[in-house]
């Protein structure tokens with residue numbers, strides 16, 4: 331593959347779709363080619379021809395930045411209202427609602443062109459809307475919000491804050507909540523929307539440079555593939571119940587939950603209204619837990635309209651409840667990663683200690699804790715489980731190794747000169763300070779990501 335594969339100036343290596351694995355190439359020489367020309371901003375694209383021209387040019391880029399604007403307040407399926415796209419030289423907003431416009435060229439670039447990296451910021455909903463249109467997800471994909479977790483402690487940095495920290499530019503948020511479905515769009519709306527991709531195309535190469543410098547690009551492989559996994563976006567009514575919070579593991583209750591959730595999906599799709607307008611999640615869980623005996627009882631259910639006691643939708647709900655069987659064994663939700671291992675009071679204290687270690691570690695190596703682990707995994711470690719992601723690969727090097735030493739009694743926290751240090755038990759002199767993790771990739775300087783980057787420019 332051209333460009334991204336590493337030849338002749340590639341920076342991201344792709345190894346095919348099936349087991350796509352991209353690795354950031356250390357010999358990346360992007361900085362040498364950075365242009366400082368002003369970016370060309372096109373007029374709103376409203377015709378198939380203009381879109382095809384644009385996409386043909388963008389298809390020659392190594393990456394494009396992409397954002398979408400949509401409305402999902404009143405419909406089941408989000409309605410795509412605008413697509414913004416840019417590379418290093420040009421940017422455009424595309425009107426998908428323009429009469430007669432055919433989006434094929436754009437969707438092909440997104441989903442069928444493996445040579446062009448698609449860069450989003452917090453792209454989950456954008457990916458979803460593209461999936462709804464094509465049954466495919468954009469690929470290969472890079473998400474700057476996720477990437478920020480590897481080089482800063484930001485768990486979920488917003489676009490404006492990211493732009494501020496990398497470019498020192500304050501983004502106009504004024505148009506954020508405008509009605510993107512209204513036509514014509516104002517110049518201000520379009521200008522605002524295009525800013526969502528132009529700054530991103532300035533930031534992405536800098537971010538990549540930082541990932542290369544720190545050697546942390548590979549930390550993100552699995553995260554980016556997860557974002558692009560079509561399974562996350564498939565709208566399977568039979569799986570809708572999994573998104574609803576429900577305490578307990580009673581197969582009867584879960585069976586009803588599954589049945590009502592699937593039914594709600596089909597009602598909402600049929601009427602093309604948000605699922606919450608049929609019935610809210612809490613109400614759904616409530617009905618699954620305490621099913622009414624007869625339709626008249628629906629009037630007493632909090633969150634349901636009184637009219638359900640004798641109308642058609644209430645009748646359909648009762649019918650679903652009557653036919654719901656228990657959830658089959660093989661569909662029962664997985665237990666926590668502790669896998670039944672008891673934690674106990676002492677274990678909970680150990681887990682707290684691990685959380686403290688995590689906190690210290692994340693601060694020192696400047697990484698978001700969410701990228702490393704979650705508290706249920708630490709509880710599992712404290713409970714004696716060893717088959718865990720933190721005990722594998724880069725997570726082990728960066729955190730798991732010390733965490734394991736701590737729970738297995740080979741390390742201890744001590745305070746030395748007012749500073750927390752990790753001490754190997756048996757060490758006479760004792761005291762690997764936590765500042766010296768040794769071996770694993772370092773952020774480089776002591777400055778925060780933003781300051782460091784700004785200084786480098």
Ligand SMILES: [Zn+2]
Pocket residue numbers: 397398399523526
């Ligand atoms: Zn946007």
